[in-house]
Amino acid sequence: MKSRALAAAVAVLVALGLAVALSPAAESAGPSLGAPVDVQTTVVGGQKAIRVTWGAPTAGIPAGLAYEVLLDGDTVGTALVKTSFVIDDPSLVVGHTYEVGVRSTLLVNHSSTTSTYQQLYVAPVTTVQAANPTNPLAGREWGVYRGLQDPAVIGWNQLGQAQQDKLAPIAMIHKAKFFGRWITDGQAEQKTREYIEDTQAGDPQRLTILTLFRMFPWEGEASILKRLPTAAEQAAYKKFVNGMAEAIGSNRVAVVLQPDGFFAWKAFQVLAPKLGRKAALLPARMLSWTSKTLSEAGPNVSVYVDMGSEDWALGKVAPVAKFLKLSGVKYARGFSLDVSHKNYLDREILFAQRVSQALAKMGLPNKHAVIDTSDNGQPFAGKEINPPGGDGPYTPPGEIDPCTKKNQGNPCTALGVPPTTDVANDAWGLKPGVARAAAQYVDAYLWVSRPWLPDQGAGGTKFSPDFATKLLNTWTFSPYFS
Numbered sequence: 001m002k003s004r005a006l007a008a009a010v011a012v013l014v015a016l017g018l019a020v021a022l023s024p025a026a027e028s029a030g031p032s033l034g035a036p037v038d039v040q041t042t043v044v045g046g047q048k049a050i051r052v053t054w055g056a057p058t059a060g061i062p063a064g065l066a067y068e069v070l071l072d073g074d075t076v077g078t079a080l081v082k083t084s085f086v087i088d089d090p091s092l093v094v095g096h097t098y099e100v101g102v103r104s105t106l107l108v109n110h111s112s113t114t115s116t117y118q119q120l121y122v123a124p125v126t127t128v129q130a131a132n133p134t135n136p137l138a139g140r141e142w143g144v145y146r147g148l149q150d151p152a153v154i155g156w157n158q159l160g161q162a163q164q165d166k167l168a169p170i171a172m173i174h175k176a177k178f179f180g181r182w183i184t185d186g187q188a189e190q191k192t193r194e195y196i197e198d199t200q201a202g203d204p205q206r207l208t209i210l211t212l213f214r215m216f217p218w219e220g221e222a223s224i225l226k227r228l229p230t231a232a233e234q235a236a237y238k239k240f241v242n243g244m245a246e247a248i249g250s251n252r253v254a255v256v257l258q259p260d261g262f263f264a265w266k267a268f269q270v271l272a273p274k275l276g277r278k279a280a281l282l283p284a285r286m287l288s289w290t291s292k293t294l295s296e297a298g299p300n301v302s303v304y305v306d307m308g309s310e311d312w313a314l315g316k317v318a319p320v321a322k323f324l325k326l327s328g329v330k331y332a333r334g335f336s337l338d339v340s341h342k343n344y345l346d347r348e349i350l351f352a353q354r355v356s357q358a359l360a361k362m363g364l365p366n367k368h369a370v371i372d373t374s375d376n377g378q379p380f381a382g383k384e385i386n387p388p389g390g391d392g393p394y395t396p397p398g399e400i401d402p403c404t405k406k407n408q409g410n411p412c413t414a415l416g417v418p419p420t421t422d423v424a425n426d427a428w429g430l431k432p433g434v435a436r437a438a439a440q441y442v443d444a445y446l447w448v449s450r451p452w453l454p455d456q457g458a459g460g461t462k463f464s465p466d467f468a469t470k471l472l473n474t475w476t477f478s479p480y481f482s
Contacts, residue, residue: 033104033111034060036067036083041100041118042141042203046125046420046480049088050118054102056083060111070101070113078105094120095156095168121146121172122479124419126207131440132368136302136333137254138421138443143199143206144174149191152452155463167468173479174419175374176256176448179244180213182459185236189243196251204251211256211339211448212294214240215286219260220458224267228275228282241290245297252300256370256448257332258287259339262308265323281326288328295331303332304370304443309341310351311381317351321358324367329359334368339448341397342413344379345371346434349423353437374447377414377476378403385411398449398456402470415471417445418479427481 034057041052052069069077069085079085087100101115121144128138148154156164156171164171183191192210199208216233217224229237248255264283272280287305295303305327307313307320324335335355338348352369359367375398385395403412417428424430424439452468453460 032060033106033109034058035111036102036104036114039100039102039114039116041116043118043121043123043144044086044088045123045141046482047088047123048090048092048094048120048480049086050092050098050100050120051084051086052100052102053084054114057104057111060104066105068103068105068110070099070103070115072099073101092120093165093168094122094172095164096120119146119172122169122174122418124174124479125422125481126420127422129421129424129439131436132443134366135368135421135443136300137207137209137370140252141203141206142174142419143201143203143208144172145177145195145199145208146172147195147198149177149195149198150175151461152450152463152468155465159465163465167465167472169472169479170452170468174209174447175450176209176211176446178211178213181216183240185239185243187243188240189247192244192247196247196253200251207252207254209254209256209446211259212241212244212290213259215258215283218258218263224263224283225270228267228271228279229286234286237286238289241293245293248294248297248301250298250300253298254302254304254333254370255294256336256339256446257291257294257303257305259306259336259448260308261287261306261323261327261336262312262320264327265307265319268323284323284326288326288331291328292331295333302443304334304336305329305332306336306339307355309338309343309382310347311343311383312341313351315347315351317354317358321355321362324355324359325362325364329367330364332367334370334443336446336448337369337371338376339372341382342376342379342400343381345373345376345417345428346430347381349430349434349438349442353441356441368441368443370444370446371442372448373416373419373445374449375413375416375451377416377474378406378408378412379416380411398451399458402451402467403474404470406474406476408474413451413471415451415475415477417477419447420445422481425481427477 036054038055041050044051067079068075076087077085097117097119099115100118101113103113104111124142126138152171196208200206267283268280291303291305307324313320348371356367400411400413403414421444423442424435450456454464
């Protein structure tokens, strides 16, 4: 490689009339080389690789005819004339922070090295599907948040080096962080702004994806099936949402709005006979206001109103489409499915198609879905753990422990398709008709649920190395695919 670089550099020098005599004296003296400027790095989607770009030197002679790229001080490649290079090395370690440097080179002379630092994370593949060219999540880089608002990152940082290297794919992969009542209403704007800034990592073109889960009461002991939000709770909710909207502004952001949104329909069913239709629609009206408020926060916001999952709705399209309409999907890009459930991906895709088609018939065309695939790698429907008519206590799908082996058989939790907009890729094993439906109706597979957190359905936030190890050992997909 060095001989080719030398020959090319000499050829360019001769062409420019700047060749120097190749005597030992001239070689030792050499021209004064300017250092590259504005070195930038990012992780390549779908690859364990780092892309490096830089600008030509603004001082020194000559102005960068060839460049050497260094990784932690060792030369890993040479670029002739062009000012970009991809460090593609299978020995790169996810989670490790590398020093990446570039220096101008000519014959035996080198400029000083201009360096920056890049932590290696798992960057999603975000290709545009021909059947869905308007997808706002595709065709741009997603920022992968690696800060301390993520419980997985907090727990991972407390591990020893060997465990960090093993479990880094979970800490360093894209996740749509939850924003909820544990963040005070007064902190909502600041925490959202910090999350967006950390996710962008200096590049405002990067997309931030987050999850809003703020409505109260909603689930558990404080259930919206028992009572509706008071006037004070409604005011607090609006303060939180307005703070988030202020922080979003013109940033590129996508929001999954209120997981388990099917509760809006369930609450209506339970409360309408007692309180009347208008009062029972309060949750839906609040979600509609939120969808409108966030969608209008700036020109680059995409909202996906959650409405449960295919198995929760028992495959019934009508109530899901109806309550999506009542919950403000008209303001949103579309809807979200399978958060907190672990249903079969093909069923969710075909359900998304049917719901979108039903919405179009209701005057709301071109509504697309995002599907949570964080924990349905070995899928099961709700009725498989809660048989209809069963007398036992209800088992939340989110509380099913990780699988201990691949193809385990009985219901267990496994990581699913990695976060991506490449929803129809052959790697996911979809039948042709299902893949076509995904390409047209599904904007992305996202990781919204957090199966590496025990008791996540009850608000658990402690990262479990045991859960994470089992999840990685039984993961049948790979984030590195073509």
